[in-house]
Amino acid sequence: MAKIHRLDSRLANQIAAGEVVERPASVLKELLENALDAGARQISVDVEQGGTKLIRVRDDGSGIDQDDLPLALSRHATSKIRGLEDLEAIGTLGFRGEALAAISSVSRLSLASNSGDQAEGWQVTVEGRDMAPSVAPTAHPRGCTVTMRDLFFNTPARRRFLRTEKTEFNHLEEVFRRVALSEFQTGFRLSHNQKVIHQLPPGDDDTLRAARVARLCGRAFMDQALTVDIEHAGLRLHGWMGLPTFSRSQADLQYFYVNGRVIRDKVVSHAVRQAYADVLYHGRHPAYVLFFEVDPALVDVNVHPTKHEVRFREQRMVHDFLFRSLHRAIAEVRPGEGQHGEGRPGDAAPAMEEGPAPSQGHMALGTPASGAPGVSEGPRRSFGGGYGGAFSGGTIADGARQAGAYGQMVSATPAPGGDPEASHTPPLGYAVAQLHGIFIVAENEHGMVLVDMHAAHERITYERLKRDWAEEKVRSQPLLVPVSMAVSSREADFAEQQPQVFQRLGFMVERAGPETLVVREVPALLRNADSETLVRDVLSDLLAHGSSERIEQQLDALLSSMACHGSVRANRRLTVPEMNALLRDMEATERSGQCNHGRPTWTQMSVKELDRLFMRGQ
Missing domain, CATH: 3.30.1370.100 (MutL, C-terminal domain, regulatory subdomain)
Structure with missing residues (x-):
């Protein structure tokens, strides 16, 4: 067996680079995290040839002192931790002190900085087999500029594993998107081959935050997203979660941050999947941008070289909090006052990737389970006699038998209809007609509502059966x-x-x-x-x-x-009071926007859209 010997600095760093630097996107991630840890409020990224030729990151952070510049490119040199107690409660994005050393071993790297206390800036580079640092003066404002050129120029075997320029830039842009979504108070700019791709102004108010999410995740996502902000027992979850009807064929719009760090975690994924399990269309994936805040001492971020994975010390507590918070938020989604977004006919099918599903993106969150806001007691009493009478209490066995009662129900006395123009028009309005024995056409303050009566009644019956079962226990x-x-x-x-x-x-x-x-x-x-x-x-x-x-x-x-078997079937003719009773039950039922299989139950067309169909006002 060969003699044991110490590896030289460059080879040791290149081995470490195998864990840290996978592709140009990995380089950008490390440099952006360093800039944010330095307190930057403006970050500019310039990229050429997908990042293989050039990645330059400029920031206006605290900078690095001249004496510390040689250490900045050394392995295991950092200003972010000093002892074990710091490692057990990490509050920064980076902490190992390996990134710059690893990057400099497989590229041509230079670092220019000015801490603001100096009249001029300084630049450090590493050269030779032993990677000796060389410091020289340079003109530079407060902050840092890290320039990486010719990635893997000295490791051709690894360079051959890189993909096309377009593919590498797509990965790099995804990293930029993840970081930009985590720090709203910092402005970001990204250019590729001298063309500006993203220009994101800083701002931490609700309007600017929503504008950035819409810019990076798409306007369709924001139109079909719920705002979440829940805090309990030192845990906080806030951000945006897509409605179940806005689902994706791939899990490509899922961003979850723990204390500002984007992560992939099995506990988190399982909790989110369980929260959506009862309302998501088969084979689809939810979309969300969520931020989870927890005591840093309760999460270990030092479990993976790329810091993409974390380990929670109280996994069960975290899982239950996430599941219950998201599950409750989804359950509270129902037609409510203020829902006046423009519907998009034909986009209701979950298979439509870009267009929103039914226009439920402005639904009220947190409406009481006893009834939807804006429904007056008069209409509720008027329409509650016929349809609602089929489900007046009883055991789960009774509920199962009564689930089909709707199909044999005959209203002896038609209930009076409400005035659609009244100031207290319910969110789903009042029924006007039944279409082909399948759809209910209703009129509300904003236009026309179209309801799939079987899908809607299926969800109502399902929720009642679940409630009865839960009350009687197992x-x-x-x-x-x-x-x-x-x-x-x-x-x-x-x-x-x-x-x-x-x-x-x-x-x-x-x-x-x-x-x-x-x-x-x-x-x-x-x-x-x-x-x-x-x-x-x-x-x-x-x-x-x-x-x-x-x-x-x-x-x-x-x-x-x-x-499903007990719900009203297609081609069953309903009276106007029965149709109105179904609409009122939808307004009071949790998750009424989707049937048990995740399909949408209703959609809205505004008066403006109806005018556009007939070219009115043009």
Whole structure:
């Protein structure tokens, strides 16, 4: 075996660069983070040939003193941490002190700076095999300019792995977008091959923040996004989350920041996915720009070389907070006063990537569950007798039987219709007609509302069944023939030590041997399901995550199927009072903007759009 020897500085830095510098976008990420840590309020980025030829980042931050410049390009040299206590509560984006050294080992790098206390600036470069720093005076205002040229010029093997200029610039622009979304009080400029791509002014008020998000994520996203700001027990979540009807075929519009750092985390992804699970169209992905603030001591950012991943010390608490916050925000979305955005006919289908779905982007958030704002007691009483009478309480079994009552309902006394021009017109207005036995045409203050009656009633029935089921809790049913199943000794030990976990989910599981369990009771609604597979999945979840949503998912799927079969069908002719009752129930029902399968239930066309169709006023 060869003798052990110490690597020279350049080779050691090039090895480190393999973890830090993957492509030009990686270089830009490190340089932007350094600029923000220096307190920059204006950052300018110039790029040539997708970043392979040139990346120059200028900032007006605190700068670097002349004496510290040689250290700036050395490995493990940083001003951001001094001891272990700093590492345990990191409040900066960078902290390892490896980025500049790694970049300089695989490119031609120069750093010019002026801390503001000096009459002139200074520039440092590294040369030779040992990467000795060389400092020289230069004209430079307060701040820093880092110039990187000819990435991987001395490592041709790695240069061959770079993609086309367009591809590399797309990656680089995505990094720029992520950083620009995290610091609204800082202005950013990006140019590529002497052409300005982005010019983002600084500003931390709501209008400028929304304008930047719209510029970077698209106006369609902002038109179909909810504003979220929730704080509890030292945790805060704020930002924008797209409506379920504004979904994407890819997870390409998802930005999540922890204390200003963009991250990818399994706990976060799972919480967001669960929050959208009941309303998202199959195979689609939600869109969001969310900021999560937590005590730095409760999150470890030193778990990955690129700092894209973090580890929360209280994962369960974080997961529950994120899930409950987002789930509640989605549940509160319903037609409300102030919803007057222009609808886009034909864009309602979730498959439309760029155009917004139904114009629900201005829905009121936080309306009380008892009824939608703006609905007067008169119309509510008038329309509540016929349609609403079919669901007046009862057990979940009664609710399941009554789910089809709507189809046989006949209104003996037509309820009086409201005046569409009244000052208290409900958000969805008043029914005018039924179209092809499928759609309800209604009129509100802003124009015409079109409702898919089956999809809307399906969501209303589903939410009622879920509420009834939750109030009665999980009821168990004994199996006529208990199911015996072979498991590992670890799984058998857990089931024996934690029987209350299974009981809360509606199961009775007993240990019958060292590696054998017997299932004697199952949830009543899931009596026809595969009990053995369900118990195995629950055991796996409990051992891996400490909790399981398998039962809830199975129950939701069953209740959804019951709601679908029990909802009013197409070609069922409804009276005007029945149609109005359906509209009022939509206004009072959580998640009424989507059916159980994630499809939109209604859309709005404004008077302006109707005028445009017939060229009125032109």
